[in-house]
Amino acid sequence: MAQRIEIAQVLSQSPIGQTITVKGWVRAFRNNRFIALNDGSGPGNLQVVIEADQLDEELVKKIKYHACLSATGVLSASQGAGQDIELLAQEIDILGENNLDEYPLQPKRQTVEFLRQKAHFRMRTNTFGAVFRIRHSVAFAVHKFYNDNGFFYLHTPIITGSDAEGAGEMFRVTTLDPENLPRTEAGPIDWSADFFGRATNLTVSGQLQAEIGALALGKVYTFGPTFRAEYSNTPRHLAEFWMIEPEMAFYDIHDNMDLAEAFCKYLIQYVIDHNYADLEALDQRLQEEEKNLPKEKRRPMGLIEQLRFVTDNPFERITYTDAVQLLQQSKPYKKGQFEFPVDWGRDLQAEHERYLVEKEFQKPVIVRNYPKEIKAFYMRLNEDQKTVAAMDVLFPGIGEVIGGSQREERYDQLLERMHEAHVPEEDLWWYLELRKFGGAPHSGFGLGFERMVQFITGMSNIRDVIAFPRTPGSADF
Numbered sequence: 399m400a401q402r403i404e405i406a407q408v409l410s411q412s413p414i415g416q417t418i419t420v421k422g423w424v425r426a427f428r429n430n431r432f433i434a435l436n437d438g439s440g441p442g443n444l445q446v447v448i449e450a451d452q453l454d455e456e457l458v459k460k461i462k463y464h465a466c467l468s469a470t471g472v473l474s475a476s477q478g479a480g481q482d483i484e485l486l487a488q489e490i491d492i493l494g495e496n497n498l499d500e501y502p503l504q505p506k507r508q509t510v511e512f513l514r515q516k517a518h519f520r521m522r523t524n525t526f527g528a529v530f531r532i533r534h535s536v537a538f539a540v541h542k543f544y545n546d547n548g549f550f551y552l553h554t555p556i557i558t559g560s561d562a563e564g565a566g567e568m569f570r571v572t573t574l575d576p577e578n579l580p581r582t583e584a585g586p587i588d589w590s591a592d593f594f595g596r597a598t599n600l601t602v603s604g605q606l607q608a609e610i611g612a613l614a615l616g617k618v619y620t621f622g623p624t625f626r627a628e629y630s631n632t633p634r635h636l637a638e639f640w641m642i643e644p645e646m647a648f649y650d651i652h653d654n655m656d657l658a659e660a661f662c663k664y665l666i667q668y669v670i671d672h673n674y675a676d677l678e679a680l681d682q683r684l685q686e687e688e689k690n691l692p693k694e695k696r697r698p699m700g701l702i703e704q705l706r707f708v709t710d711n712p713f714e715r716i717t718y719t720d721a722v723q724l725l726q727q728s729k730p731y732k733k734g735q736f737e738f739p740v741d742w743g744r745d746l747q748a749e750h751e752r753y754l755v756e757k758e759f760q761k762p763v764i765v766r767n768y769p770k771e772i773k774a775f776y777m778r779l780n781e782d783q784k785t786v787a788a789m790d791v792l793f794p795g796i797g798e799v800i801g802g803s804q805r806e807e808r809y810d811q812l813l814e815r816m817h818e819a820h821v822p823e824e825d826l827w828w829y830l831e832l833r834k835f836g837g838a839p840h841s842g843f844g845l846g847f848e849r850m851v852q853f854i855t856g857m858s859n860i861r862d863v864i865a866f867p868r869t870p871g872s873a874d875f
């Protein structure tokens with residue numbers, strides 16, 4: 399057997415005249431002679447031509463959709479249209495047969511909903527191959543961006559005793575026997591008898607620990623899984639998702655917004671620069687999908703066009719108060735088309751965010767200075783005493799991709815906010831001490847990784863950009 403080369407490399411380097419081996423899965427088989435082979439290394443297939451003296455009937459029978467094989471031969475300029483090069487196979491070995499009568503996928507267009515049930519095979523399709531190659535690139539670009547900008551990667555814990563968002567949407571971590579729970583004399587469960595000697599849960603955010611890092615190392619970021627036990631069955635919520643959380647000493651809310659915008663643009667540009675062929679495939683897919691939609695439901699721009707638009711234009715920046723005013727003057731508001739009310743003091747709903755981004759400004763929008771009552775306890779109180787220095791970055795088709803803020807660095811104000819928000823002081827004694835001993839103004843934000851991958855790939859459901867989605871009622875694979 400000749401040296402095995404990955405197909406992406408064969409296609410980019412075209413080592414014509416060399417004898418090589420490729421291995422991969424059959425994507426298509428025509429005229430009992432022409433195999434389109436893909437090994438996952440890129441979106442491109444290599445055409446493998448079975449030479450006449452290899453045309454053995456037994457072999458041909460086994461060359462089926464998604465069967466796995468190895469082919470050795472001479473790489474040649476292609477005779478046919480549709481590809482520049484092809485492998486004239488002198489030897490083909492079937493590595494893994496595929497019984498198509500029983501295989502869950504068939505060689506035809508399958509819906510993403512159907513493929514979601516077959517997550518163990520869906521990465522073999524063009525669409526999911528592209529999505530997961532791009533997901534990798536975005537993750538890599540995250541580290542590159544922060545490394546190049548002098549941040550330190552901090553690993554914050556997955557098991558914690560605190561509720562960073564104060565929203566109570568946590569998965570309990572315990573080794574206690576649910577059939578036989580230890581109780582205190584007064585009756586409630588005695589968590590001091592649990593593994594860690596206290597109640598613990600899966601983290602909803604690494605922010606509070608990242609603040610510890612920022613107040614020593616200056617600029618840090620986390621990139622890890624986070625867990626939320628909220629019953630949100632939407633195309634943008636997962637119970638287990640990945641979040642990137644930079645935290646910076648000496649940054650105010652404006653520095654924070656600048657970083658968030660630069661970061662989003664960098665990730666998108668990185669994918670344009672490194673995964674263009676995959677993007678083209680996804681762009682094509684969306685165009686085909688939209689052919690069947692009425693005009694008003696189609697996207698205003700193609701996928702790549704939209705990505706370029708975002709990297710090339712400044713994000714709009716407005717205050718919450720201005721956003722509320724704009725919404726109250728909007729057509730859908732006046733015509734009663736919003737499902738949820740718009741009043742100062744209420745949180746913006748997805749429909750409002752989408753109006754601002756898709757209709758009013760037609761580009762990403764950063765909304766800042768929200769009423770304190772609707773935001774987390776750690777956000778810095780503004781001088782008006784009514785709003786906090788929060789910022790949400792809203793994207794077309796997605797809504798909120800980033801939530802962040804300048805942090806309350808003043809001890810007394812923080813304590814008061816904790817009391818107001820019923821955040822237990824005793825769990826966060828160390829967080830309070832950070833304000834007592836050598837504290838500093840600081841800021842940070844969290845980017846929902848899957849939401850960004852959704853935006854870049856154009857996938858409409860978040861379950862299609864994470865390999866093994868966890869959602870209410872579903873934890874298969």
Ligand code: 4AD
Pocket residue numbers: 562563602603604605626634635636637639641643644798799800801802803842843844845846847848849
């Ligand atoms: O706005 P969130 O809740 O902010 C925080 O967790 C802060 N501690 C971040 C920080 O300042 N360090 O979440 C941040 C982002 C959201 O903007 C959204 O993109 C994503 O995380 N997100 C989710 N993504 C998928 N599924 C869910 N259930 C999500 N909840 C939040």
Ligand code: MG
Pocket residue numbers: 790798800801
């Ligand atoms: Mg948020």
